[in-house]
Amino acid sequence: KAGVTQTPRYLIKTRGQQVTLSCSPISGHRSVSWYQQTPGQGLQFLFEYFSETQRNKGNFPGRFSGRQFSNSRSEMNVSTLELGDSALYLCASKEGKNEQFFGPGTRLTVL
Amino acid sequence: GENVEQHPSTLSVQEGDSAVIKCTYSDSASNYFPWYKQELGKRPQLIIDIRSNVGEKKDQRIAVTLNKTAKHFSLHITETQPEDSAVYFCAASEGSGGSYIPTFGRGTSLIVHP
Numbered sequence: 001k002a003g004v005t006q007t008p009r010y011l012i013k014t015r016g017q018q019v020t021l022s023c024s025p026i027s028g029h030r031s032v033s034w035y036q037q038t039p040g041q042g043l044q045f046l047f048e049y050f051s052e053t054q055r056n057k058g059n060f061p062g063r064f065s066g067r068q069f070s071n072s073r074s075e076m077n078v079s080t081l082e083l084g085d086s087a088l089y090l091c092a093s094k095e096g097k098n099e100q101f102f103g104p105g106t107r108l109t110v111l
Numbered sequence: 112g113e114n115v116e117q118h119p120s121t122l123s124v125q126e127g128d129s130a131v132i133k134c135t136y137s138d139s140a141s142n143y144f145p146w147y148k149q150e151l152g153k154r155p156q157l158i159i160d161i162r163s164n165v166g167e168k169k170d171q172r173i174a175v176t177l178n179k180t181a182k183h184f185s186l187h188i189t190e191t192q193p194e195d196s197a198v199y200f201c202a203a204s205e206g207s208g209g210s211y212i213p214t215f216g217r218g219t220s221l222i223v224h225p
Contacts (some may be wrong), residue, residue, distance in 0.1 A: 031209065036155060043155070043215040054214045059112065087212045088155065100145075102154040 001026055004093050004103035012109045018079040021106045025093030029065050031055075032074040033100070034066060037088040046089075049074050078108075086110045113138040115203050117216025125138045125224050130191050134140070134201035135183040142201040143211070144184045145175060149218075150197045159198075191223045 005024045013019050025032050033056075034046040045058040049068035055061055066076040072093070086109050094100040114137040134144075139222050145160035161168045161175045161184065168175050172191075177184040184203075188195060200222050204213040 030203050031211070033211065042217045045215075048211060050210075055210055056206070058212075094209070094211070099157050100211065101159075102156070104154050 002027075004091060004101050006089075006091055006106050008106060009104065010079075010109075012111060013081050014111050015081055015083060017081050018077060019081060019108060020075055020077050021089055021091075021108075023074045023093075023103055025074070025091075026101055028046075029093035029095045030072055031094045032068060032072060033092045033094075034074070034076050034103035035090045035092065036060075038086075039089060039106070043090075046076065063109045083110050090097045099107040113141060113203055113205070113214040115201060115214045115216045117201050117219060119219060121216065121220045123222045123224065124191050126191060126193060128191055130186075130188045130195070130221055130223075132186045132199055132201070133183060134185070134203070134216050135181075136203035136214070137182065138203065138205065139182065140177075140205045141214075143204040143206070144175070145202050145204070145213070146175060146186050147200045147202070148197045149200065155200060159188055166222070186214070188221075191221075193223050193225050196223045 007022045028041045033048040037043045050055040052068045063079045068074045088105045090105045092100045092102045117134045142163040147155040148158045149155040165188040172189045174187040198218045200218050202213040
């Protein structure tokens with residue numbers, strides 16, 4: 001099976017812009033979670049989608065949003081970008097209580 | 112919300128030594144405790160996990176122990192090798208039926224000297 005894929009791998013944006021990141025889970029996996037990784041805050045949970053519905057949400061402002069499509073692919077959107085949004089954004093997929101597999105991440109730089 | 116403390120932040124050992132990384136958590140509702148290894152520039156990978164109904168789990172050179180009463184869990188790596196060098200993250204998660212809400216520790220940078 002192909003692993004979790006994320007596009008784009010690198011992105012440079014300026015403050016105030018918005019960005020959309022994409023994640024394709026492993027085939028058969030219905031749960032997709034998103035994480036933000038920064039040197040200062042570490043690895044933080046953003047949200048989890050399951051069967052096109054947001055099942056869980058972390059402690060992030062409303063500028064961070066996401067959605068999941070019927071084929072389980074997921075996108076996350078960050079509006080009104082701030083310098084502090086610069087991070088590695090990771091998605092991960094799983095099925096049931098099984099192991100979670102991470103994608104390679106999207107490195108977002110906000111200038 | 113959940114708070115996870117991880118220690119030490121850096122651990123330097125000689126090849127063949129054992130390494131122990133400790134985490135404490137605050138929310139007694141947490142019931143799933145995975146450990147991830149992240150090599151430089153790569154994605155995190157699950158190396159071992161434990162659920163709250165188990166006290167210890169082993170997988171070759173890696174073991175995890177859980178003390179629910181004290182709310183702490185530890186990762187033990189024996190006979191360390193240079194390829195074990197990486198950042199290790201613990202997490203505490205609550206949820207049921209596959210739902211997963213993890214809180215991560217800040218990570219431990221393990222350096223194994225040949």
